[in-house]
Every structure is written in structure tokens, then in C-alpha cells.
Amino acid sequence: MPVQPFNPVGILAGLAEQLGPRRATSTAEAVAAAQINARLRQAGFSVDTRSLPAVDHPGVRFRPVAVWLIAVTVLSGGLPVAGIVLVLWLVAVLCADALATPLPVLRRQRMSQNIIAALPIAVTDIDKPSQPRWRLVIVAPLDTPPAWRGISHLIAPTTEGLLIRLVFTSLPLVSATTAAWTIWQWSLLIVALLGAIGWLWATYRPIELMEPDGGIAALAALLIAGHHLHGLRHVEVWAVTIGAAYCDQHGIKTLLTRYPFDPRNTFVIGLGPLACGQLAIISRDGVLRHERADQFLYQLAMMADQTDPVIDLEPRTLAVRDELLAPFRQRHFRTLSIRAIADSRYEYDPSLAERAARLIGAIARALDNEPER
Numbered sequence: 001m002p003v004q005p006f007n008p009v010g011i012l013a014g015l016a017e018q019l020g021p022r023r024a025t026s027t028a029e030a031v032a033a034a035q036i037n038a039r040l041r042q043a044g045f046s047v048d049t050r051s052l053p054a055v056d057h058p059g060v061r062f063r064p065v066a067v068w069l070i071a072v073t074v075l076s077g078g079l080p081v082a083g084i085v086l087v088l089w090l091v092a093v094l095c096a097d098a099l100a101t102p103l104p105v106l107r108r109q110r111m112s113q114n115i116i117a118a119l120p121i122a123v124t125d126i127d128k129p130s131q132p133r134w135r136l137v138i139v140a141p142l143d144t145p146p147a148w149r150g151i152s153h154l155i156a157p158t159t160e161g162l163l164i165r166l167v168f169t170s171l172p173l174v175s176a177t178t179a180a181w182t183i184w185q186w187s188l189l190i191v192a193l194l195g196a197i198g199w200l201w202a203t204y205r206p207i208e209l210m211e212p213d214g215g216i217a218a219l220a221a222l223l224i225a226g227h228h229l230h231g232l233r234h235v236e237v238w239a240v241t242i243g244a245a246y247c248d249q250h251g252i253k254t255l256l257t258r259y260p261f262d263p264r265n266t267f268v269i270g271l272g273p274l275a276c277g278q279l280a281i282i283s284r285d286g287v288l289r290h291e292r293a294d295q296f297l298y299q300l301a302m303m304a305d306q307t308d309p310v311i312d313l314e315p316r317t318l319a320v321r322d323e324l325l326a327p328f329r330q331r332h333f334r335t336l337s338i339r340a341i342a343d344s345r346y347e348y349d350p351s352l353a354e355r356a357a358r359l360i361g362a363i364a365r366a367l368d369n370e371p372e373r
Contacts (some may be wrong), residue, residue: 011039012220012353019216021209024143024244025056025110032142033113036219036241043226045117045239052254053108054244058146059155059203061103062165065093066200073172073192080176087173094169098162098321099289101330105248112243114251115142116259119229119237132236134367135261138225138360139252139324140218140271141245145210154202159287159319168195214273214340217353221271221338224357225364232368245324252327263332267297267367269360270325272339274352278314279359282337285318291326294334297363301336304362311359316341336363 018035022028033049040047069090076083097103121132148156153164171192175185222239229237238259242251272282281301284290298315305311318337325335338359340352 011223012217012350015216015220015223019219021213022142022144022215023056023209024247025054025112026143029112029142029243032219033115033241033243036115036142036223037117039223040115040117040226040239043223044230045119045226047115047117050114050116050254050258051111052114052243052251054110054112054248054250055105055108056110056244056247057203058207058247059152060247061097061105062155063200063203064106065090065103066196066203069169069196069199070193073189073196076172076176077186077189083172083176087169087176090169091166091173094162094165098157098287102249102323102326105250108248108250112142112248112251114243114255115239115241116255117226117239119226119232119239121236122231122233130233133234133265134370135236135238135266136229136364136367137238137240137261137266137268138222138271139240139242139268139328140222141215141324142219142241142243143246144213144215145273146246147208147210149208151198151202151205152207154199157287157321157323162287165199168192168199171195210273210275212275212348214275217274217340217350218271218356220353221274221356221360224354225360228357228361229364232364234370235364235368237364242324249323249327252324256327256331261333263334266333267294268325268328268333268335269297269363270322270328270335270337271356272322272324272337273342274338274340274356275342276347276349276352277340277342278316279312279352279355280314280316280339280341281359282318282322282339283315285320285322285337287319287321290317291322291329293336297334297336300363300366301338301359303366304359308358308362311355311362313338313355313359314341 072086171188175188305313
């Protein structure tokens with residue numbers, strides 16, 4: 001299929017006009033999937049759409065924990081020893097969720113979709129088809145990024161969210177180990193009970209979505225980059241959009257099950273929100289336990305910034321776990337996160353999508369010239 005001419009500004013404007021807020025598993029998310037499918041085909045990719053079960057709220061995995069905390073808090077009033085044991089168990093569960101792997105989702109009742117598009121290497125000799133040395137996977141979420149405000153901090157994958165959860169969970173433990181001042185014991189239990197009820201409510205309460213919507217710009221960056229990446233002789237490019245990415249890692253795990261990429265020659269670039277602020281590559285992210293960007297990709301990005309002043313990026317750190325890249329890192333893929341770090345002005349910057357796409361193109365071309373290791 002011939003590649004259609006394109007206008008980077010037109011791609012972003014078109015997506016912004018056609019796509020609104022996209023909650024996970026919603027009709028709006030399905031419309032976004034159809035748009036990305038069609039536009040990637042126009043860019044010359046072969047495209048596959050995969051439906052998958054998913055959840056529609058990022059707090060779903062915390063519901064059993066919140067219910068358990070309510071029960072433990074009530075139990076601690078009469079059986080302090082049992083309360084201590086169960087509280088320590090809950091603290092361990094929360095730490096494992098933040099530091100190792102997210103808590104599992106017990107039930108998925110809704111449907112979402114992944115869009116998986118491949119751009120093969122350029123064929124220079126029909127008689128001697130060559131195999132790609134490298135694979136570059138560009139990943140972006142289909143759903144709108146959440147905004148963690150107010151009570152939603154109780155389910156946020158941030159340092160603040162983890163500390164708040166641990167404080168409420170530890171209150172029954174403090175109450176059970178307090179020898180004097182009975183009124184303080186019961187006060188702590190009441191506060192813990194109210195916190196657990198608020199936590200459970202937060203898992204059902206609709207999440208505020210990011211404004212301005214940096215997810216549309218991330219999708220536009222993926223599409224713009226796709227138009228720039230033709231003609232690579234040694235790099236096979238994959239453009240992937242993940243459904244319900246901010247609510248459920250099942251979409252990424254399903255992708256890696258169906259497409260078992262080899263971590264030894266596969267690089268993964270994750271596109272975060274690109275609404276406003278400073279274009280950045282994330283050198284380190286995570287809650288307490290930090291994950292670092294792949295050093296080779298990081299160096300390629302910094303060299304691209306020095307070569308092309310239009311890119312204008314900065315290295316930054318995040319006190320938030322990158323939910324998009326975490327499953328790839330668990331399987332030892334080499335990853336890099338590109339996103340915009342918002343400043344106090346929150347003014348929408350349409351240039352961020354094109355600059356991110358230029359950065360991806362520069363990384364891909366540098367990989368294309370990199371000898372096999």
C-alpha cells in the first residue's frame with residue numbers, strides 16, 4: 001500500500017477533533033482504536049486488532065484489600081493479636097504491589113482492544129532477503145491518562161499514594177500495640193475504619209481524566225513517527241496502542257504472549273502524556289524502588305537532542321511507577337519513556353507530539369546504523 005502524504009499538525013488536529021475523553025473500555029476508546037488502525041494502515045503498516053477483556057477502573061485491584069482492611073480494623077478492636085498479624089500481611093501486600101508487581105485483577109467483565117502494527121525492514125535484494133538486526137516497539141495508551149487528585153490518591157501508583165495507603169493500613173497495628181490511653185486506641189481504629197471506607201469508595205468513584213489530554217498527543221506522536229520510519233534496513237518497527245493501559249496491565253501481557261519478542265534485540269519506547277510543559281526522557285522512575293532507562297537508548301536520545309535542536313528535551317526522574325513499561329521491564333526488555341513534564345502554566349503545546357516523533361525517528365535511524373552485537 002503506498003504511503004499517504006501527511007501533515008504532522010494535521011494529524012494532531014484531526015485526532016483532537018475526532019477523539020474526546022476516552023475512559024477504559026468505553027465506546028470512545030473503541031473509536032480511538034478504529035482511528036489509529038486506519039491511520040497506521042495509511043502510513044504503510046500492516047495492522048492487527050486484538051480484543052481483550054479488561055477492567056474499566058484503575059482501583060479495581062485494591063477493592064479486596066480495602067474490604068480486608070475494614071474487616072481487620074473491626075477485628076482489631078476485640079482481637080488485637082489477630083489484628084496485628086493481618087495488618088502486617090496487608091502491609092506486605094501493599095509493598096509488593098508497589099515494589100514488585102501490581103495486585104492481580106480478580107475479574108474482567110468489559111472489553112478493550114490492542115492495535116498492533118508492523119513495518120518491515122526495507123528490502124534491498126529480493127534474492128537475498130535479510131533479517132532485522134533490531135526491533136523497535138513504540139507503545140502508547142489508547143485511554144486518556146488519569147489525573148490523581150483528592151481521594152483518588154488512595155489508588156494512585158505514586159509515592160504519596162503508597163504512603164497514604166500504608167498509613168491507614170498501619171493504624172490498627174499502632175492501636176493494638178498501644179498499652180495505655182484506651183480513648184486513643186479507639187480513635188485510631190475509627191480513623192482507620194473511615195480511611196478504609198474512603199479507600200473502598202475511591203475504587204468505585206469515577207477518576208478525573210487529564211486536562212488537557214496528553215494521550216491524544218502521544219497517539220499523534222506515534223502516528224507521525226510511523227510516517228518517518230520507512231526505509232530502515234536493519235530495524236523492524238512496531239507501533240502498538242494498548243487498551244485500558246492505565247487500568248489494567250492485561251493488554252500488555254496479552255501482547256507479549258501473542259508476540260513473544262526477543263528481549264536481546266528488542267527496544268521498547270513508551271509514550272506518556274504529551275500535552276504541555278517540557279519534553280523529557282525519564283532516566284529513573286518508580287515508587288521507592290527505582291527503575292532506570294536503558295543506558296543505550298538514553299544515550300541515543302541525548303545524542304539526538306544534541307544533533308537536532310528542535311527536539312529540545314531534558315532528562316527527568318519520576319516518583320511514579322511507569323505502568324506502561326513495567327511489564328516489559330519484568331521480562332528484561334530495554335526501555336525508554338518519553339513524555340512531557342507539565343509546568344505551572346498547563347498551556348497546551350501542539351509541538352510536543354512532533355518533537356517526540358522526531359526523537360523516535362532519530363533513535364530509529366541511529367539503531368539502523370548500529371552494528372549487530
